[in-house]
Amino acid sequence: MPDSTNALVTPGAKAEQLYERIKADLVAGRLTPGQRLSEASLSRQYGVSRSPIREATIRLETEGLMERRGMVVRVRERSPEEIVDIYRARVFLEGALAADAATRHRDLDLLRLEQAVIAEAGIDPADSAATVRANRAVHDALAAAAHNATLADLQQRLTAQVTHLPATTLSFPGRWAHAHDEHRRLLAAIRDRDAETAQRIAEGHLARARDLRLRLFTTESAPAVTALAAPRSTETAPRSTEAAPRPVEGDA
CATH class of the missing domain: 1.20.120.530 (GntR ligand-binding domain-like)
Structure with a gap:
């Protein structure tokens, strides 16, 4: 589970705050593509009830970052x-x-x-x-x-x-x-x-x-x-025979 979520969200936190918190963990790679998470486990990890968890994950689903199967959500993988x-x-x-x-x-x-x-x-x-x-x-x-x-x-x-x-x-x-x-x-x-x-x-x-x-x-x-x-850019990207970069969040 993501390290950054150890500091619990207060019980009265709004779904908006929780949404931002989970999204930050997604963007930072602390929640990884394909990872399955139950509402119960998310509720425990973020220190809130299932209701705001459900609201936040539904919103993340509409943005294409998560997929839902009943009470289990999965971090979406992209082909x-x-x-x-x-x-x-x-x-x-x-x-x-x-x-x-x-x-x-x-x-x-x-x-x-x-x-x-x-x-x-x-x-x-x-x-x-x-x-x-x-x-x-x-x-x-x-x-x-x-x-x-x-x-x-x-x-x-x-x-x-x-x-x-x-x-x-x-x-x-x-x-x-x-x-x-x-x-x-x-x-x-x-x-x-x-x-x-x-x-x-x-x-x-x-x-x-x-x-x-x-x-x-x-x-x-x-x-x-x-x-x-296709169509590709007219300039050539830097080429290298070295191994692919080590994992880190972010992109150009």
């Missing part, structure tokens, strides 16, 4: 085909958010995005957890700068579908430096209010993350799935 579809949608949404950020950003939005990109420069690429946090900060700042709550919500929901997968694409050799360069170019386009360039850079950034994610799948168990990614 390579489903992951490809999620990335295709994320590519489109990230491009749209970048275009909106270029045309709608305010001075404070630009400052926050600049700070997030600058902070990446001091990150040790070998520190997977730090690269994931820094990358997330950039994407969060981008979404905020777009001032499009609908797109941002859709992107957040889709991102949650892949952040608990068993490795981060940022751990591939050379990927962190490449991603940071993409973020710097994206920042420049947004600063110049060049929506077309910002959209192209953002879409390429997510497309390369998709291609690397597929390499993880082909390494593990799906040798034919690479064809599912």
Whole structure:
């Protein structure tokens, strides 16, 4: 069971609070794909009655993070085909958010995005957890700068579908430096209010993350799935003969 849940939620906690707590454990990988959990065990672990557990897990089910069988829930597993579809949608949404950020950003939005990109420069690429946090900060700042709550919500929901997968694409050799360069170019386009360039850079950034994610799948168990990614990005993702990255939550 997840370590972070040892601090019990108070008995009167709302289902909303519990939902956020369980979702955090899902995203962090403390609840793993395929894991089966009964309402009774979740109730004991989180220190609440079954009613808010049921409400929270039903909500997580609607978001595609859990599946229910009676009083047992299972952390949803995604097939390579489903992951490809999620990335295709994320590519489109990230491009749209970048275009909106270029045309709608305010001075404070630009400052926050600049700070997030600058902070990446001091990150040790070998520190997977730090690269994931820094990358997330950039994407969060981008979404905020777009001032499009609908797109941002859709992107957040889709991102949650892949952040608990068993490795981060940022751990591939050379990927962190490449991603940071993409973020710097994206920042420049947004600063110049060049929506077309910002959209192209953002879409390429997510497309390369998709291609690397597929390499993880082909390494593990799906040798034919690479064809599912078409159309592929025009730039080549960093290639390596090294083993796949070690497990850590998060993604590019």
